[in-house]
Amino acid sequence: MMMPPRGRNGRLPRRPCPAVRGDEPTTNLAPGTTAGSVTTDSSEQDWEHWADQIDSLVETPGQRAEMSSDLLDAVVKVYCLHSEPNFSLPWQRARQYSSFSTGFVIDSPNGASGGGERWLLTNAHSVQYHTQVKVKKRGDDRKYVAKVLCTCREGDMALLTVEDDAFWNGVVPLKFGPLPRLQDDAVVVGYPIGGDTISVTSGVVSRIEVTSYVHGSRELLGIQIDAAINSGNSGGPVFDREGRCCGIAFQSYDADAAENIGWIIPTPVVAHFLAEYARTKEFPGFPVLGVYFQRLESEALRAKHGLAKDHKGIMIRAIEPTSCSHGVLREGDVLLEFEGTEIACDGTIPFRKGERIAFGHLISQKFIGDTATVTVLRGGEKLDVSLTLGGVTRVVPLGMDVDNPPYLVVGGLVFTVVTVLYLRSEFGEDFERNSPVRLLNTMYSMAETEDRQVVVLSQILASDATTGYEPDDFYNLRVHSFNGQKVENLAALADMVEECLGGLGPGEGEGEYVEFEVGEHYKELIVLEKSKVAKATKDIMQQHSIPHAMKR
Numbered sequence: 075m076m077m078p079p080r081g082r083n084g085r086l087p088r089r090p091c092p093a094v095r096g097d098e099p100t101t102n103l104a105p106g107t108t109a110g111s112v113t114t115d116s117s118e119q120d121w122e123h124w125a126d127q128i129d130s131l132v133e134t135p136g137q138r139a140e141m142s143s144d145l146l147d148a149v150v151k152v153y154c155l156h157s158e159p160n161f162s163l164p165w166q167r168a169r170q171y172s173s174f175s176t177g178f179v180i181d182s183p184n185g186a187s188g189g190g191e192r193w194l195l196t197n198a199h200s201v202q203y204h205t206q207v208k209v210k211k212r213g214d215d216r217k218y219v220a221k222v223l224c225t226c227r228e229g230d231m232a233l234l235t236v237e238d239d240a241f242w243n244g245v246v247p248l249k250f251g252p253l254p255r256l257q258d259d260a261v262v263v264g265y266p267i268g269g270d271t272i273s274v275t276s277g278v279v280s281r282i283e284v285t286s287y288v289h290g291s292r293e294l295l296g297i298q299i300d301a302a303i304n305s306g307n308s309g310g311p312v313f314d315r316e317g318r319c320c321g322i323a324f325q326s327y328d329a330d331a332a333e334n335i336g337w338i339i340p341t342p343v344v345a346h347f348l349a350e351y352a353r354t355k356e357f358p359g360f361p362v363l364g365v366y367f368q369r370l371e372s373e374a375l376r377a378k379h380g381l382a383k384d385h386k387g388i389m390i391r392a393i394e395p396t397s398c399s400h401g402v403l404r405e406g407d408v409l410l411e412f413e414g415t416e417i418a419c420d421g422t423i424p425f426r427k428g429e430r431i432a433f434g435h436l437i438s439q440k441f442i443g444d445t446a447t448v449t450v451l452r453g454g455e456k457l458d459v460s461l462t463l464g465g466v467t468r469v470v471p472l473g474m475d476v477d478n479p480p481y482l483v484v485g486g487l488v489f490t491v492v493t494v495l496y497l498r499s500e501f502g503e504d505f506e507r508n509s510p511v512r513l514l515n516t517m518y519s520m521a522e523t524e525d526r527q528v529v530v531l532s533q534i535l536a537s538d539a540t541t542g543y544e545p546d547d548f549y550n551l552r553v554h555s556f557n558g559q560k561v562e563n564l565a566a567l568a569d570m571v572e573e574c575l576g577g578l579g580p581g582e583g584e585g586e587y588v589e590f591e592v593g594e595h596y597k598e599l600i601v602l603e604k605s606k607v608a609k610a611t612k613d614i615m616q617q618h619s620i621p622h623a624m625k626r
Contacts, residue, residue, distance in 0.1 A: 142317055144246040145248065145263070145313065146212055146272060147211065147212055147213075147244065147246065148178050148245055148247060148311075149178045149212060149264065149272060149311060150176070150177050150178065150179070150209040150210060150211055151174060151177075151265040152174065152175045152196050152200055152201070152207065152208075152209050152309060153172065153173075153207070153208040153209070153210070153217060154172065154173050154174070154175070154200060154201050154204050154207050154208075155170055155171075155172050155205045155206045155207075156171055156173065156202065156205065157203055157205045158202075158203045159203070159477065159478055159495075161473070161479050161490075161493070161495050161496040161498075161499035162496075162499050162500060162532070162533075164478070164479040164480070164481040164490050164532075165481060165618075165619075165620045165622070165625065170205065173200065174306055175196060175197065175200035175264075175306055175307075175308040175309045175310075176196065176200075176263075176264035176266075176306065176308060176310030177194045177196035177200075177209060177234060177309045178194065178195055178196075178248055178311045178319070179192075179193070179242075179245050179246075179247045179248060180193050180194070180195050180247050180250075181247035181248070181249065182247075182348075182352075191223065191235050193223075193233055193234070193235060193348075194209065194233070194234040194235065194236070195231060195232070195233060195309070195344070196231075196232050196234060196308070196309030197230050197231065197289070197324050198225045198226060198227050198229075198230045198231055198232045198289060198290070199230055199289040199308065199324075200232065200308050200309045201222055201225070201232050202225075204222060207220040207221075207222060207234065208220060209234070209236060209241070211241070211245070218236045218238050218240075218241045219236070219238070220235065220236050221235050221236070221237065222234055223235055224351045224355070224356060224357055225357070226290075226347045226357045227290045227472070228290035228292040228294070228360055229287065229290060229294060229339060229343050229346070229347055230288075230289040230324050230325075231339065231344065232309075233348070233351060248311055248318075248319045249318050249319065250319050250320075250341045250344065250345070251314050251316060251318025251319060251320045252318075252320070252341065253282070253297075253320070253340050253341060254279045254282075254297065254314055254320045254321075255279065255426075256279055256280070256281075257278050257279060257280075258278065258279045258315065258320075259278060259314060259315040260276065260277050260279050260297075260299040260312050260313075260314070260320070260321075261276045261301070261312065262274070262275045262276070262277075262299070262301045262302070262303060262307060262310060262323050263310055263311055263312075264307040264311075265306050265307075265310070266303075266304040266305060266307045267305045267306045268304070273307075275302040276301055277300040277301030277302075277334070278301075279298070279299055280298050280299060280300050280335075281297070281298035282296075282297050282298070282425075283295075283296065283431055283432070284296070284431055284432040284434055285298075285337060287324075287325070288325050289324075289325075290472070291472050291494070292360065293432070293434060294339075294360065294435075294438055295340055295342060295343055295431070295435055295438070296337050296338070296339065296340065297320075297321055297337065297338045297340050298336070299312070299336050299337075299338060300334040300335065301334075301336060302334070303323045303325075303326040303336030303338075304326070307323045308323060308324055308325075309323070310322070310323045311323075312338045320338075320340070321338035321339050321340045321341060321344070322338055322339040322344060323336065323337075323338050324338065324339050325337045343438075346360070346438075346441075349441075350441060358442050359442060360438045360442075361398075361437055361438070361441065361444065361463035361464055361465065362397065362434075362437060362463075362464075362465060363397065363398065363399050363403075363437055363463075364396070364397020364398060364399050364466045365390045365393050365394070365399050365409075366390070366391050366393075367388040367389060367390050367391060367409065368389045368391050369388060369419055370386075370387060370388055370389055370419040371419050371420060376419070379408060379451075380451065380453075380454040381408060381451065385408075385451070386410065386416055386418050386419050387408040387409050387410040387411075387417055387419065387451060388408065388409050388419065388421050389408050389409075390403055390404070390406065390407045390408075390409060392405060392520070393405060394466045394467075394520050395520055395521065395522050395523070396466055396467040396520075396522075396523065396524050397464065398463055398464045399461060402459055402460075403448075403459065403461075404452065406452075407451065407452050408450060408451035408452075409448060409449075410451055410456070411448065411449035412433060412436050412437070412446065412449075413436065413446055413447055415433075415436060417433045421433055437463065440463050441463070442463060442464055442465060443463065443464070444462075444463050445460055445461070445462055445463070446460070446461050446463055447459070447460055447461075448461060466521075467521040467523075467524045467525075469517070469519050469520065469521045469526055469528055470492050470494060470497075470516050470528060471493050471494070472493065472494045472495065473493025473494050473495035478625060479491070479625075480564050480625050480626050481532075481564075481624070481625050482564060482567060482623070482624050483535075483611060483614060483615065483620060483624070484571055484588075484602070484607060484611060485537060485540060485602050485606065485607035485608075485611050486534055486539055486540040486610055486614050487531060487534055487540065487590065487600065487602075488532045488533050488534070488535060489529055489530065489531055489532065489553060489564060489567060490529075490530060490532045491527045491529055491530070491564050492513065492516060492528040492530055494517070497509050497513075497514070500550060510550065510594050512552065512594040512595065513528075513530070513552060513594060516528045516552075523562070525562065525563050525565070526562060526563060527562070527563035527564055528552060529552070529553040530552055530553060531548060531549070531551045531592050531600070532549065532550065533545060533549045533550075534548050534549070535614050535617075537610035537611075537614050538606050538609070538610050538613075539602045539603065539606040539607050539609075539611075540602070540610070543600060548592070548598075548600065551592040551593055551594060551598075552592065552593065552594060553567065553591070553592050554591045554592065554593070554597060556570045556574075556589070557588060557589050558589070564626075568624050568626070574588055574604075575588065575604060575607060575608070586603060586604055586605070587601050587602065587603060588601070588602050588604060611623055
């Protein structure tokens with residue numbers, strides 16, 4: 075998290091507002107007096123008058139009451155120490171850094187009265203790769219150590235608890251409200267950048283639709299509001315006019331791209347996460363159909379596939395091999411309905427009066443393992459088929475599901491797997507422009523099996539075994555085969571190497587060499603002498619402080 079420069083006291087640099095300048099200087103004096111007639115006695119009286127009011131002006135009888143104290147007291151400041159993996163050197167961690175964000179106490183059926191867990195909610199990105207999490211209540215000077223119970227990366231949510239009973243004294247959990255409507259009030263409460271105390275900003279609900287969750291790279295139901303959401307607001311509650319929590323602040327547009335556009339996670343998405351955790355004590359994700367579709371808004375396209383004018387639907391063009399639709403749905407099927415809800419030719423469904431929304435919302439409301447019925451048009455005939463909903467394996471995953479990236483070191487050759495975070499580490503934030511084309515293309519390919527990975531030769535560390543292979547020529551190259559056998563994933567490569575070399579020892583396998591086929595535009599061979607690999611691996615591990623030759 076990039077933070078603006080701070081002064082010595084840790085606050086943002088500020089400057090005083092300039093005075094408004096008129097044509098001539100003026101002096102505020104009592105009527106009938108001149109500058110020379112002001113006496114010491116009157117100055118003393120003025121001083122006493124204003125000094126006596128300093129305390130009383132903080133809160134006066136009849137002053138408008140602030141937002142309910144119970145609501146504000148349930149909002150906490152979250153302090154997190156992060157230690158991110160180093161994807162370029164996967165046996166290391168990046169330098170530890172700190173961040174702050176917001177969280178809030180929520181009710182749980184088995185909370186304090188039931189002897190179960192007591193919960194706090196915040197964003198997943200607020201506590202990702204955490205080494206320690208602390209929370210501080212409003213008006214308190216003590217930080218309490220918090221424990222992360224579960225994270226929902228796709229929905230950017232994290233569930234915390236505090237084991238110290240003193241933390242929960244006097245805290246009233248927040249209640250969830252229904253999904254708001256357009257122009258409903260939205261009050262954001264949290265600890266954004268710019269100060270240390272709680273902050274309240276207000277606006278209205280300006281849009282409700284399926285939107286992209288930046289942290290999880292998934293599209294789910296989201297609410298757009300025009301209240302200010304800044305760094306530090308992440309994970310804070312958003313209240314409706316009844317004082318109910320209607321969502322969680324989690325992302326906003328950059329000021330350069332748009333103004334006053336922030337997004338909150340709505341309560342139906344939050345409830346989905348909490349329900350799954352309550353049942354399984356983990357969160358496996360939101361289900362997907364795993365199909366790629368084309369809109370059927372062209373009359374010619376509709377006629378070609380036998381759709382009558384009153385028929386609506388979308389055409390399936392590809393199916394993920396690891397999805398629940400594989401073997402059930404077919405390419406060319408026209409998806410007409412999901413669980414009895416008609417899908418329009420533009421891929422939307424009715425939502426509320428005057429609103430339509432992407433049909434993926436229907437699927438995300440289900441749980442993994444649920445059964446759903448879909449109606450398709452196949453060969454001019456309507457069919458009802460049943461699907462057991464699940465997830466999909468990505469060839470190039472986001473990479474946040476593991477704390478430590480896997481790797482394999484063989485005689486100075488360093489192998490790892492391609493993830494989005496690996497590409498970002500190697501090629502920067504604009505990795506989609508800077509990455510090698512053939513390597514980048516794997517992001518958009520479909521996994522044939524659930525254990526499919528893209529293995530790369532990340533780099534070559536100089537050793538006796540790798541002499542003749544220049545490190546500047548061999549890096550970020552996809553691994554195609556080992557000794558003529560196709561490499562499907564890193565674990566399979568490690569097993570083949572171990573079998574060939576006898577656990578990275580002298581080995582009793584056939585031949586005196588091991589051969590790796592790597593490359594992008596054309597394939598190159600890297601051949602190592604078996605007799606040198608074991609010693610070179612040991613020397614490399616010692617020289618570069620690598621704890622293990624293999625991390626699965």
